[in-house]
Amino acid sequence: MADMLDVATREASERLKAKVQRLFGHSLHIRHVDAGSCNACESEIKLLLNPYYDIQRLGIFFTTSPRHADLLLVTGPVTRAMEDPLRQTYEAMPDPRLVVAVGACACSGGIFGPSAFSQGGIESVLPVDIFIPGCPPSPLTLIHGLLLALGRVEQRMQGGTRRIRVSRPLSVITPSAQEKEVQG
Amino acid sequence: MDLIHFCTRLSSACGSEEIKAVRPLEHEIVVSLSPASLPQTVRTLREEFDATFVDLFGLDQRPSQDTFQLHLILALDNEQSWVHLVVDLDTERPAFPSLMHDLPATDWYEREVWEEQGIQPEEHPLLRRLRLPPDWPQGIYPHRSSFAWSQNVQAVEPRHVRLEEAPTGVVDYPLGPVRSGVVESGHYTLRTVGEELVDMHLQLFYKHRGIEKRAEGLPLPLLPLVAERISGTSAFAHSLALCQALESLAEVEVPQRALYLRTLLAELERLYNHLGYQADLCQATGLVVAQAQFDIWKERILRLNAAISGHRYLFGMNVPGGLSRDLSEASLDMVRGLTTTLRPDLESLGKLLFDSPSHRDRLEGTGILTPQDALAYCAVGPIGRASGVDRDLRRDHPYAAYADIDFEVPVLQTGDALARARVRLEEAKQSLRIIDQALERLAAGSIAVPIEQLLAEESALGWVESPRGEGIHWLQVGDDGRMRRYRVRPASFANWQAFPLAVPGQNILTDFPVIEQSFGLSFAGADC
Amino acid sequence: MVFSWIRRGLRTGVLTTRYPAVQERLPEAFRGRPVLDASRCIAEQGCNACVQVCLPDALSLQAVVESAGDEATQLVLDYARCIACGLCVSACPQQALRTTNEYELAASRREDLRLVTLFAPPDTSGAENGKEESNGRYA
Numbered sequence: 001m002a003d004m005l006d007v008a009t010r011e012a013s014e015r016l017k018a019k020v021q022r023l024f025g026h027s028l029h030i031r032h033v034d035a036g037s038c039n040a041c042e043s044e045i046k047l048l049l050n051p052y053y054d055i056q057r058l059g060i061f062f063t064t065s066p067r068h069a070d071l072l073l074v075t076g077p078v079t080r081a082m083e084d085p086l087r088q089t090y091e092a093m094p095d096p097r098l099v100v101a102v103g104a105c106a107c108s109g110g111i112f113g114p115s116a117f118s119q120g121g122i123e124s125v126l127p128v129d130i131f132i133p134g135c136p137p138s139p140l141t142l143i144h145g146l147l148l149a150l151g152r153v154e155q156r157m158q159g160g161t162r163r164i165r166v167s168r169p170l171s172v173i174t175p176s177a178q179e180k181e182v183q184g
Numbered sequence: 185m186d187l188i189h190f191c192t193r194l195s196s197a198c199g200s201e202e203i204k205a206v207r208p209l210e211h212e213i214v215v216s217l218s219p220a221s222l223p224q225t226v227r228t229l230r231e232e233f234d235a236t237f238v239d240l241f242g243l244d245q246r247p248s249q250d251t252f253q254l255h256l257i258l259a260l261d262n263e264q265s266w267v268h269l270v271v272d273l274d275t276e277r278p279a280f281p282s283l284m285h286d287l288p289a290t291d292w293y294e295r296e297v298w299e300e301q302g303i304q305p306e307e308h309p310l311l312r313r314l315r316l317p318p319d320w321p322q323g324i325y326p327h328r329s330s331f332a333w334s335q336n337v338q339a340v341e342p343r344h345v346r347l348e349e350a351p352t353g354v355v356d357y358p359l360g361p362v363r364s365g366v367v368e369s370g371h372y373t374l375r376t377v378g379e380e381l382v383d384m385h386l387q388l389f390y391k392h393r394g395i396e397k398r399a400e401g402l403p404l405p406l407l408p409l410v411a412e413r414i415s416g417t418s419a420f421a422h423s424l425a426l427c428q429a430l431e432s433l434a435e436v437e438v439p440q441r442a443l444y445l446r447t448l449l450a451e452l453e454r455l456y457n458h459l460g461y462q463a464d465l466c467q468a469t470g471l472v473v474a475q476a477q478f479d480i481w482k483e484r485i486l487r488l489n490a491a492i493s494g495h496r497y498l499f500g501m502n503v504p505g506g507l508s509r510d511l512s513e514a515s516l517d518m519v520r521g522l523t524t525t526l527r528p529d530l531e532s533l534g535k536l537l538f539d540s541p542s543h544r545d546r547l548e549g550t551g552i553l554t555p556q557d558a559l560a561y562c563a564v565g566p567i568g569r570a571s572g573v574d575r576d577l578r579r580d581h582p583y584a585a586y587a588d589i590d591f592e593v594p595v596l597q598t599g600d601a602l603a604r605a606r607v608r609l610e611e612a613k614q615s616l617r618i619i620d621q622a623l624e625r626l627a628a629g630s631i632a633v634p635i636e637q638l639l640a641e642e643s644a645l646g647w648v649e650s651p652r653g654e655g656i657h658w659l660q661v662g663d664d665g666r667m668r669r670y671r672v673r674p675a676s677f678a679n680w681q682a683f684p685l686a687v688p689g690q691n692i693l694t695d696f697p698v699i700e701q702s703f704g705l706s707f708a709g710a711d712c
Numbered sequence: 713m714v715f716s717w718i719r720r721g722l723r724t725g726v727l728t729t730r731y732p733a734v735q736e737r738l739p740e741a742f743r744g745r746p747v748l749d750a751s752r753c754i755a756e757q758g759c760n761a762c763v764q765v766c767l768p769d770a771l772s773l774q775a776v777v778e779s780a781g782d783e784a785t786q787l788v789l790d791y792a793r794c795i796a797c798g799l800c801v802s803a804c805p806q807q808a809l810r811t812t813n814e815y816e817l818a819a820s821r822r823e824d825l826r827l828v829t830l831f832a833p834p835d836t837s838g839a840e841n842g843k844e845e846s847n848g849r850y851a
Contacts, residue, residue: 012820033362034369036391039708040416040497043460046366047486050479054728064364080339081317081390082369085361104768107792107825111409111768116326116337117394121792123822132818133745133825135795136416138496140729140736145818153732157791157819161828164750406767409797473717480727487739494743494811500797508802536720540713 009158027059028150031069031093035086036076036118040136041103045073053139060146066092071149072126077105077112078119090126098149100130102142107131187213197228210432211581212645214268219254219280222271226256227286235260235267236575237562239656239673240283240293242301244329248641248663252278252303255671257645257656261580266645279304289562292681300327315389315711318342326397327669333397347373347385354382357693361390368707372696379692386684391711399659399670404430404504404635407667411657412499414672415709417460420453421650422674423502425657428583429646430504433661434635441629442506443585448519448622449498450584450648451615455526456485457651458612461704462537465605468701469546474537481526488522491515506632516623523616530616534609538602547602551699553686554599561682565653565675567703570607571599577649589621599686601702608704638665650675652706674709742813743796748789748829752808756785756831762800762809770794782833791817791825 034042048055049062063069066089078086090099099122104110106122114120122128132145147153190213195203203225204216217225229235235258243253256269271280282305283290294305295314302325305311316326319339325331350356360371371387399410411426412419424446431438438446463478486496492515493501501507511519538544553563558571568575576593578586594610596603643660653675662668683703691699729736738744753759755773763771770793774786801809819825 009821009824032366034367034391034707036369036393036711037708038413038416038419039368039706040413040419040499042366042368043417043497047479047483050483051476051724051727052480052483052729057728062366076391077393079317079391079393080319081392082361084342085369085390089362104793104795107822108768108790110793110795111413112393112398113334113769115333115394115398116331116335117392117397128822130818130820131792131822131825133791133794134817135499135797136497137817138490138738138742138815140731140738141815141817143731144816147732148818148820153816155819155824156814156816157824159819159821159824159826161786161830162750163830163832164753165832165834166756402767405765405799409767409795409799471717473721477720477724480724490742491739492741494741494798495796500743536713536716540717542713 009155027061028071028146029061029063029069030071030073030146031063031066031089032073032075033082033086033089034075035082035106035122036079037103037105041075041105044136044139044142045075045102047139048142053143055143055146058143058147066090067094069093070096071098071100071146073100073102074106074122074126075102076118077109078122078125079117083119083125086122086125098129099126100132100145100149101128102132102145103137104133104135107133110135191215194225194228194233197232198224200224211264212266212268213260214270216270216272219271219273222254222256222269223281223283223286225269226258226283229258229267230287233260233267234262237287237289238266238654239658239671240290240297241658241671241673242297242303242327243660243669244301244327246275246329250275252301254280254297254303255658257658259575259581261575264581266581266647268645273303277304278302279306281306282308284308288560289678289681292677299325301325302328312345313343315392317389317392318344326394331397333394333400345385345387347375347383350375353377360387370707372700374687374693374696376693379694381691381693381696382688384684384687386680388680388707389711391708393712395712396670396672399667401662402667403665404638404667407504407670408500408502410670411672412497414674414712415650415676415706416497416499417457417706418453418650418652418655418674418709420449420498420501421648421655422657422672423499424450424584425646425648425655426659427502427504427646428648429644429657429659430635430638432646433638433642433644433659434504436505436633436635438506439630439633440585441510441627442631444622444626445507445511445631446502447585447589448511448619448626449493449501451618451622452485452489452519453498454651455612455615455619456482456489458608458615459485461608461701462605464704465547465601465698465701466537466543468697469543471537471540471543474533474540474543477533481529484522484526488518491518503632505635506630508632510631516626519619520623523619527613527616530609530613534613537609538606544602546695546698547605547702548600550601550691550695551686551702552598552600552689553682555597557685558599558682561685562678563653563682564678565649565651566607566611567604567679567682567705568653569593569595570603572597575654577647577654581647583647585622585625586618588625589618591618601698604702604704643669652676652704652709653679672712674706674712676706676709677712679703679705680710736815738813738815740813743798743811744813744815745791745794745796745817746789746798746800746809746811748787748827749808749810750829752806753787753829753831754806754808755787755829759805761803761805765799765803767797767799768793768795771800776830778832784830784832786828786830789827789829791827792822
C-alpha cells in the first residue's frame with residue numbers, strides 16, 4: 001500500500017511518523033477541548049473509556065492538564081468565545097504535540113461553516129494533524145483516528161480526482177444552467 | 185377551550201380592556217396586548233389561571249411590518265393548552281416593563297431579548313450580556329432581520345463578567361471554560377470559606393453557535409438537521425418538537441404508526457440519557473464498577489439505535505410529516521430483546537446503586553434545590569420533578585402517542601442530588617413500560633404524510649419532553665415558504681438558571697462535582 | 713457492598729472489542745460516508761439534486777476549464793464537511809449515491825477527504841468514450 005500513496009501524502013505521513021516517534025513508549029495522553037460542539041461528539045469520546053472500547057488497553061489516556069498532554073482532541077466549530085481558550089490550551093502543551101479535529105464541525109464547521117458566530121472548523125486557529133470526519137464519528141472511527149495519529153494503523157481515505165469521459169456533449173453548469181437546454 | 189370566553193375572563197381579571205383574542209389554534213391561544221398591561225396579565229395568568237412561564241423572546245417584523253414584537257409563552261397545564269402573549273413594540277424605542285420583580289425566571293430571557301434584538305426590558309435589575317461572546321460589539325443585534333448569518337462582526341476588546349473581589353478569608357476557584365475531563369465548555373467560579381461553598385458564578389454561552397439564526401432562510405427538509413444539532417443527545421426530541429410545529433402549521437395528521445414509532449424512539453433516547461447520567465454520577469462519587477455497568481447499557485442502546493435507524497443518536501429519523509424510514513420487524517424484535525434484558529437488570533442495578541453507602545452518602549442532602557426555588561426559576565424536567573414541580577409534557581400536553589399510553593411521572597420533594605438520581609432511575613423504568621406499550625399497539629401503516637407548501641407569515645409552537653425536560657420550539661414561515669424566525673428554548677436553558685441556587689448551603693467544595701453531575705444538564709442546549 | 717459490585721463486574725464478562733487486531737463491523741444500516749457511483753450520475757446534464765439538499769455544502773458542483781480549453785463539470789464530495797445525513801441519497805433521481813457502514817475515515821490531510829468526479833467532454837484523440845480513467849484512488 002505504501003507505494004500507492006502519492007508523493008505529497010507520503011511526505012505528510014513521514015512528517016507525522018517522525019513526530020510520533022518522539023512520543024514516549026507509544027502511549028498517548030489526550031487533552032480534550034470542546035470548542036462549541038452539540039455534545040454528540042463528547043458523548044462518543046467519553047464512551048471510549050467504557051468496557052466495549054477501553055482505549056486504555058491501547059495505551060491511550062485522557063489527562064486534565066495540557067502540560068501533560070501529547071494530543072489535543074478538539075470538537076466543535078470554534079465559537080468566538082472558545083477561540084482564545086482553545087489557543088491557550090494548545091500553547092500550554094509542550095512539544096511534541098498533535099492536534100486532532102473530531103467531527104464535521106471541527107474539520108470544516110459542518111452545518112455551521114464560517115459565520116458571525118464561529119470559525120468554521122479549527123484549521124484557521126490551529127495546525128491540524130488528523131481529521132476525523134463524522135457527525136458524530138463513532139467510537140471505532142475515533143479509535144482509528146487516534147491510532148492513525150500514532151502511526152499504528154493505515155489511512156484509508158485518499159482523496160483524488162477521477163475523470164469520467166462522457167459520450168454526449170456536456171452542458172456546463174453555470175448559475176443559469178437550469179434554463180439552458182441540454183444539447184443532444 | 186373557548187377563546188373569547190377565556191379572553192373575557194382574563195380581561196376582567198386584569199381589569200384591562202386591551203386584551204384581544206388573536207387566533208385560537210388547537211392548543212395555543214394567542215392573545216394580543218399592550219406593553220403596559222404585560223406585568224399584570226402575566227401575574228394574573230400565573231396566580232389565577234395557574235399558568236407556568238415557559239418562554240420569552242423577541243421578533244423583528246421588518247421589513248414586512250414596521251414593528252418589533254415581544255412573545256411570551258405560558259403553559260396552561262390544566263387545560264392542555266398554551267397561552268401565547270404577543271406584544272407589539274415601538275420600532276423607534278422598543279421596550280417593555282421587566283417581569284423580574286414577580287418572576288426571577290425571566291432574567292435570562294429579558295437579557296437575551298435586549299442583546300439579540302435591542303429591545304429594552306425597563307427596570308431590569310442587572311442588565312448585561314447573556315449569549316453573545318465577550319468580543320461582540322455593542323449595538324449589533326443578531327436577531328434583527330437586517331443581520332446576515334455570515335456577516336463579519338469585528339471583534340472588540342473582550343469584556344468578561346466576574347464576581348467582585350473576594351474579601352479576606354474567602355477563596356474563589358475559577359473552573360473552565362476548559363475543564364477537567366471530557367466535558368462541555370463552560371465556566372464556574374466557586375466561592376468558598378474554608379471548605380464550605382458560599383456562592384458561585386456561572387458563565388455559560390461559550391458554545392453559542394447561532395442555531396436560531398442558522399435556520400433562517402432554510403427550506404423545510406433541511407430544518408430537522410439544525411434542530412438535531414441543538415443538543416446532540418436530545419436530537420430526536422428537538423427534531424420531534426420542530427416537526428410537530430410544522431405539522432400543526434400544515435394541519436396534517438401524522439399516521440398512527442409514525443406516532444407510536446416516534447414515542448418508542450423518543451423513549452430510547454430518554455433511556456440512554458438516563459443510564460449515561462447514572463454512569464456520570466457514579467464517576468463523580470467514584471463508584472467505578474457501577475459507572476462501567478451503566479456505560480455498558482448506554483452503549484448497548486446506542487448500538488441498538490444504530491441497528492434500527494442507522495444512527496447511534498437517532499439523527500435523521502424525524503421529518504416533517506412523520507419518519508424518514510420505517511422500523512422493520514427484525515428491528516422491533518431487537519428493541520424487544522433489549523428491553524427484556526434491561527428491565528430486570530435496571531431493577532437490580534438501581535437497588536444496588538442506592539444501597540451503596542459510599543454513593544448514597546454523597547448524594548443525600550447534597551445540592552438541595554428547594555421547591556420554592558424550583559418554582560421561582562421554572563426548573564423543568566427531572567430536575568424540577570425532584571424538587572416537587574409536578575409537570576411532564578408527555579402527560580400534561582400529550583404529543584405523539586403518549587395520550588394512549590399509561591405511565592407514571594415520578595415526583596419527589598427533597599430536591600437533593602439523591603432525589604434527582606432517583607427520579608431519573610424511575611423515569612428509565614417508566615420508559616421501558618412506554619416502549620412495551622408502543623410495541624404492543626404498533627399497527628401496520630404508512631410512516632409519513634407529505635407536507636405541501638406552508639402558508640407564509642404563519643407561525644406555530646412545538647413542544648417535547650426531552651430527557652432533560654420541557655423543550656419549546658416556535659417558528660414563523662416567511663413569504664418564500666422558508667424559515668423566517670426560529671426560536672428554541674431547550675430544557676437546559678431553563679434548568680441552568682436554577683443550578684446556582686443548589687450550590688450554596690450545607691455543601692462543601694468537593695460536593696460540587698456531585699451537584700453538577702446530579703443536574704446532568706447540557707451546555708450545548710443552553711448555549712445554542 | 714463492594715463485593716456485590718465486584719461480582720456484578722465479573723459476571724458481565726469481557727465485552728471489549730479487539731479492534732484494530734480484529735476488524736469490527738458496524739451494522740449494515742449504519743449511515744456512514746456516502747459514495748458515488750459515477751456511472752449513474754448525470755451532473756453533467758445539469759442535475760444538482762444532491763447539491764441542493766446538502767446543508768454543510770459537502771457536495772458541490774463546479775464548472776472547470778481543462779488544459780485543452782474544454783469546459784467540464786466536476787462534482788466534489790468533501791467528507792470533512794459531510795454529516796452523513798443521507799439526504800443526498802434520497803434526493804438523487806439516478807440512485808447514484810448510497811451510504812456505507814465504513815468507519816476507518818480519519819485522514820492526515822484535509823485534501824485526502826475531498827473526492828472529485830470530473831465529467832470530461834468526449835475526446836476524439838485518445839481514450840475510448842464512456843470509459844472511466846482515474847489519477848487517484850478511492851478507498
